[in-house]
Amino acid sequence: MTQQNSNNLSNEISLTSIKSLRMPANYGATLGVKKLLTNVAVGKPKKAIFFRTHKSIDMVFPGMLLEQKESRENYLVLHAVAQEISELVRPVQLHAAIDRQNNVFLIPVPLPGESGTRNPWHESLAQAVEHAKMKWIRITANMHIGGYDIYEAEGVLPEPEWPEHDIEALGDVAFRGKIISALDHPVVQSLLGRL
Amino acid sequence: MVASDFPEGIYLVDFEFHPAKGKDGNPPVPVCMVVRSWPNGETSKYWQDELFKMRAPPFPVGEKALFVAFYASAELDCFQTLGWEYPENVLDLFVEFRCITNGLKLTHGNSLLGVLLYFGLPNIGGEKKDEMRDLVLARGPWSKFEKGAILEYCESDVVALSGLLNVMEKHIDLPRSLLRGRYMKAVSRIQTNGIPIDEEIYEALLNQWDQIQDLLIAEIDQDYGVYEGRTFKVSSWEAYLISNEIPWPRHESGRLDLRDDTFRTMARMHQKVAPIRELRSSLSEMRLANLTVGDDSRNRCLLSPFRARTGRNQPSNSKFIFGPSVWLRGLIKPKEGMGLAYIDWSQQEFGIAAALSGDPAMMQAYRSGDPYLAFAIQSGAAPAIATKHTHESVREQFKACVLAVQYGMGETSLSSRINQPVARARQLLELHRRTYKKFWDWSDAAVDEAVLGGRLWASFGWQIFTEEGLNDRSIRNFPMQANGAEMLRIACILMTEADIQICAPVHDALLIEAPLEELEESIKKSQRLMQEASQIVLDGFELNSDVKKICFPDRYMDKRGAVMWKKVMHLIVDDASATCL
Numbered sequence: 001m002t003q004q005n006s007n008n009l010s011n012e013i014s015l016t017s018i019k020s021l022r023m024p025a026n027y028g029a030t031l032g033v034k035k036l037l038t039n040v041a042v043g044k045p046k047k048a049i050f051f052r053t054h055k056s057i058d059m060v061f062p063g064m065l066l067e068q069k070e071s072r073e074n075y076l077v078l079h080a081v082a083q084e085i086s087e088l089v090r091p092v093q094l095h096a097a098i099d100r101q102n103n104v105f106l107i108p109v110p111l112p113g114e115s116g117t118r119n120p121w122h123e124s125l126a127q128a129v130e131h132a133k134m135k136w137i138r139i140t141a142n143m144h145i146g147g148y149d150i151y152e153a154e155g156v157l158p159e160p161e162w163p164e165h166d167i168e169a170l171g172d173v174a175f176r177g178k179i180i181s182a183l184d185h186p187v188v189q190s191l192l193g194r195l
Numbered sequence: 196m197v198a199s200d201f202p203e204g205i206y207l208v209d210f211e212f213h214p215a216k217g218k219d220g221n222p223p224v225p226v227c228m229v230v231r232s233w234p235n236g237e238t239s240k241y242w243q244d245e246l247f248k249m250r251a252p253p254f255p256v257g258e259k260a261l262f263v264a265f266y267a268s269a270e271l272d273c274f275q276t277l278g279w280e281y282p283e284n285v286l287d288l289f290v291e292f293r294c295i296t297n298g299l300k301l302t303h304g305n306s307l308l309g310v311l312l313y314f315g316l317p318n319i320g321g322e323k324k325d326e327m328r329d330l331v332l333a334r335g336p337w338s339k340f341e342k343g344a345i346l347e348y349c350e351s352d353v354v355a356l357s358g359l360l361n362v363m364e365k366h367i368d369l370p371r372s373l374l375r376g377r378y379m380k381a382v383s384r385i386q387t388n389g390i391p392i393d394e395e396i397y398e399a400l401l402n403q404w405d406q407i408q409d410l411l412i413a414e415i416d417q418d419y420g421v422y423e424g425r426t427f428k429v430s431s432w433e434a435y436l437i438s439n440e441i442p443w444p445r446h447e448s449g450r451l452d453l454r455d456d457t458f459r460t461m462a463r464m465h466q467k468v469a470p471i472r473e474l475r476s477s478l479s480e481m482r483l484a485n486l487t488v489g490d491d492s493r494n495r496c497l498l499s500p501f502r503a504r505t506g507r508n509q510p511s512n513s514k515f516i517f518g519p520s521v522w523l524r525g526l527i528k529p530k531e532g533m534g535l536a537y538i539d540w541s542q543q544e545f546g547i548a549a550a551l552s553g554d555p556a557m558m559q560a561y562r563s564g565d566p567y568l569a570f571a572i573q574s575g576a577a578p579a580i581a582t583k584h585t586h587e588s589v590r591e592q593f594k595a596c597v598l599a600v601q602y603g604m605g606e607t608s609l610s611s612r613i614n615q616p617v618a619r620a621r622q623l624l625e626l627h628r629r630t631y632k633k634f635w636d637w638s639d640a641a642v643d644e645a646v647l648g649g650r651l652w653a654s655f656g657w658q659i660f661t662e663e664g665l666n667d668r669s670i671r672n673f674p675m676q677a678n679g680a681e682m683l684r685i686a687c688i689l690m691t692e693a694d695i696q697i698c699a700p701v702h703d704a705l706l707i708e709a710p711l712e713e714l715e716e717s718i719k720k721s722q723r724l725m726q727e728a729s730q731i732v733l734d735g736f737e738l739n740s741d742v743k744k745i746c747f748p749d750r751y752m753d754k755r756g757a758v759m760w761k762k763v764m765h766l767i768v769d770d771a772s773a774t775c776l
Contacts, residue, residue, distance in 0.1 A: 014692075018685060019731055021370050022654050025551040025674055028640030031647050100629070155575040158629070 037165055040174035041105040042074040042094070044125065047140040050153055051099045052160045053107065053132040059096040059167045064089040065108050066180060068187065074108070075187060076175040084183055088191055095129050096170055098160045100136070106174050124148040198234060200369070201284070203260035205233040207360065209352040210273040211331045211345055219514070220487035220495045222387060225273040226331055227346050230254050231353040233263065233360055238353065240346045246277055256282035265289045265307050265356055267376060268500065271383035281383070285376030286367070288359050293501045294375070295366045298660035307355060316358045319351050371656035374688075375501070381687040381697075382500050382508075389493030390516055390698040390706065391535070393528040393750060397488060399767045400526075404483050410766045415474045427475060429453065441465050455479075464614050473759050477520045485513035498700065500684075504669075505676035506657040507683075508700060517701045522756025522763065527706075528747070534714035535745040538721055539704030540682070540729065540738045542566055544601050544675040547682075550736035551674060552637035556630055558736065567594035574626040596623035601675065603668025638671050645670045653677035654732045655685075678732055679703055686728035695721055711746055718742055 042065075045051045054060075064082035066075040066089045082089045092108035099105070109129055110122040118126065124147030128139045136153035180188060198205060210228045215221035225246050230253065231238045239253065252274070256262060262282035264270040266289040274281055292310050303309035311318040327348040330341060337345065400407070408425065416422040421431040433451060436443050443461065444452040458472040487496045494516045502509035512518035516527060529535045540546070545566050549557035560569035568586065571577040571593040577586045592613050599609040599620075610620035628635050645651050645661040651673050652658040657680065659665070659673060683700055690697055690705070695717055698706040705725070709717035722740050729738035745751050752760065 015689075015727065015731065017370075018374065018655075021374060021656070022731065022734065023652060023656065024734075025637075025652075025654065025678070027637065027644035027651065027674075031640075031643055033640065033643040033647070101625070157575065161632070 037104070037163060037169065037173055040170050041103075042108060042174050043072075043105070044107060045097065045099065045105070045139065047138060049099050050136045050138045050157075051097050051105075051132055052136055053129050054096040054098075054162065055133045059170075061094050061167050061171060062111070063092060063094055063108075063171075065092045065094075066090075066187065066191075073178065074175075075178045075180050075185075076171075077180045081180055081183055081185075081188070085188060085191070088188075094167075094171070094174075096162075096167055097129075097132065098162060100157075102161055102163075104163060104165075104170060106170060120146045121148070124150075201259055201261040203255040203257060205261040205263060205360075206254045207231045207233055207263045207353045207356040208254075208270055209264065209349050209356065210270050211327075211349045212269070212273055212276075213332045213334050216490065217332070217334050218490065220389075220489035220493070222276050222489070222495070223269070223272050224334075225276060226335075227342075227349050228273070229346065229349040229353045231350075231357055233357055236357065238350060240350060242342060242346070249277065249279070252279050252282075256280065258283045260284065261286055262376075263288065263356060263360060265310075265352070265359070267379040268382040268386060268498070271380055272386055275383060275387045281380045284373055285379055286372055287376050287379050288356060288363060290375050290379065290501050291363060291367055291372055294372075294657060295363075296660070297504060297506075297658060298663060298665065300663050307352065310359060311355055314359065314362045316355065316362070318355060319348070323348075368656055374655055375684075377688050378684040379500065381684070381691040382498050384691045385687065385697045385699065386495055386498055388696055388698055388708070389489065389491075389495035390527055391530050391533070391708065392488050392492045392494050392516065392526050394488075394492040396764075396767070397486075397492070397526055400763070401483055403767060407763060407766045408478060411474060411477070411762065414762070414766075415470050419471050421471065425478065439467060441468070460611055464611070473520075473522075477522065477759060483519075483523075485511075486516060486519075487514045501657075503680075504659055505673060506653065506680040507676065507702070508680075515699075517699060520756065520759070521753040522759035524753045524756060525750055525760040527745075527751035528749075529708065529745060531747050532711055533708060533747055534711045535698065535751060536707050536709075536714065536718045536721070537701075537704055537743040537745070537751065538707065538718065538725060538740050539701075540679075540725060540740050543679050543682070543703040543738060545597060546729070546736070546738040547675045547678050547733065548601070548634055548638075550733035551678065552631075552634040554631050554633035554637070557634050561738075564739075565590075567591075567597055570597060570627070570630060574630045576626070592619075592623060596620075596627055599624070600627050601672065603671055641674055642667060642670050645673075651677075653681045655681045657681060682728050682732045682738075685731055686725045689724040689728060690721055693720060693724060695724075706751075714744065714746070718744070 064077040064079065066077050066085075068075070077085070077089045091111045093111060094106040094108050097105050097107045107125075107129055109126050110118060112118045125139075128137060128148055128150050131137055131150055131152075136157045138151050139148040140151070142149045208228065208230050211226040212223040213226065215224050224243070226243050228241045228246055229238060241253065254260070260282070261284045263286045265287070267285050267287040271281055271285070288310070289305065289307075293305060296313070301309065301313060303312040308318055308321055308324060327345065330337070331345060412422050412425065419435055421428055421435055429451060441461070444457055446452055455472075455476055458468065458475060462469040462472040486494060488494050496510055496514035499509045499511070510518065516524060527535070542561065545557070546561045549561045556573055560566040560573060563569040565583060568577065568581060568583060568590045571586065571589050572579055572581055576593065577589050581589070583590055592615065595609060595613045599612065604612070606617050606620040606624055609624065610617040613620065641651060645665060649662045650658055650660050651670065653674065657677050659677070661670065683703065683705075686705065687697060687700060690707070696708045698708050705721065707717055707721055722742065725740050726737050730736065
């Protein structure tokens, strides 16, 4: 073996022995920390927010919604109760949506009335939600036309990264403590003027 | 670790020494050495006359023996003076103590005395230690009694080491400890080598610095009027800012923020501020007489390995030529027939973050050779055909954002840095989070690990305990810095063992030296080994390096200090200095 070969060999051995001591930087691997879904807002996105809606029909669910505009709260009303206070609730489809910061929220789109038509605001909202399945958009109210203007993002933005939760889980978080299952619910009592 | 791992023995070694001719910057002169076999305690003492006659250490130093010391690079420097081969296996109890306590609050520090107190072990006390150290530094001649006292003192240190090894043994992760010990050998080689300094200019600066300071103030301050003598008057500065309509950051108390960092940031935003910032920095940081330059005109000082929490070296700012103001680095000059090369890993922290997090977009950006522009392209802010020239301002903003993330900067600081509204800074930071999601998940996991696990580590075992409270920014930055330090250590080991003359490690760079005719070959070899070191630390991911070559008669020059250097050279009253401009 020449001196050069011998040096190369000892260098190889040295490198191999160093490499064998390497520890992975797998921080958190044994701790099992995961981000919890703690908040799911319900409502129309603000005018500056770009958003997408989920393409799957499994990520939509129908419900009867009672909106408290003063406190900006939305209550999900069970069918039996909704029948009793039909003038206060609105049948909607709740669509899973997500913004650019990966915040998930539900957009309620009112269903057509008995005539099978929606008012222009609801109709344009339904169109926006449909459009947002394919494109990043934001919407702003246009009082002149009585509907929403849709602005599509011009850049090539990446597809949204949806959380693993299904629509049921999103609904559970969104309406935690906000389900009206009986007429004696304080919100109903208040709206009926009984309190 | 057990004694049977080293059939030829475990030897605890301590030297007493002083710098040659009593001048810091000169190599050490051993005065005596005491060796104690562990665990049996057999002890041998040697005075300097015996040591200088020995061609090899009087104990085994091959692969079956272990050399143990506290701050081994100092002991190994004595080996260099004596012309002895380094021990094959080195265990440094200072380094291991740093490793097992890094991040914890220590009441008594990291000196041998402090470590003994930490473990509740007997010690000779600080006063006695100072007295004996002074006696050694007096350089003799010593009486018979004094020689006996010095030997006894040296022996007390190895006895202390023995007790220390007894209690620390169970904490020692032997193979990785030996790797750190191997780095201490590299450190000794580098410390012995030192950095070549232009003696003529250095002497002129030393002799005329007082006068130069006054001239500098007179020249630069004529546009500001804020100095009285050598005192920077805050009220005058405030008046200057008002009359020039420069809004200046203030502390909560309302006083002007006069930190150098603030001056640096403001100098970027207002060009008028730059000269006064440079002057202030030069006057405050420049303690020229503290620079330790040996009789052979080489700057040598302790590199203070493992002193920083990240495991990086932390040499004294005033003793190390890379410590004071950057313009002073112009003093670095190769001797006749020699050349220097400053080799640094390209975007080391970005590369480490990419590789360790396994973020594919980030790795791709690094491999593109221009991660800043790549980030702009990946996030959709620049077209795929963009270049540094077509999208210079976009690239600058994205570069600032990448660096801001590395430094843990928020949107407000970033907006000042890029001189753009906070909304733009926020947008850039959001783009970083979105483009490099896997990196951010990994960085978040590091925070979880630090908070819940109480510890973070680097690839070869350097670690930090986080129980004493470490801010979010430091936690997120630790993996990059600590692995950067591991990379530098492995590069130093590979390069010094391949006979490359390293003058100094400088954060993520190495300054090497070679005869001019061998310089190219040394650079090539160094770059290959630095690449190898990056692969080792990053599990196969390669980092590239950039080279700045300095051939005699040129000098090293940091571009940030070039103007100041020129200014100072004009003020030196010596015709010879004219050749240095």
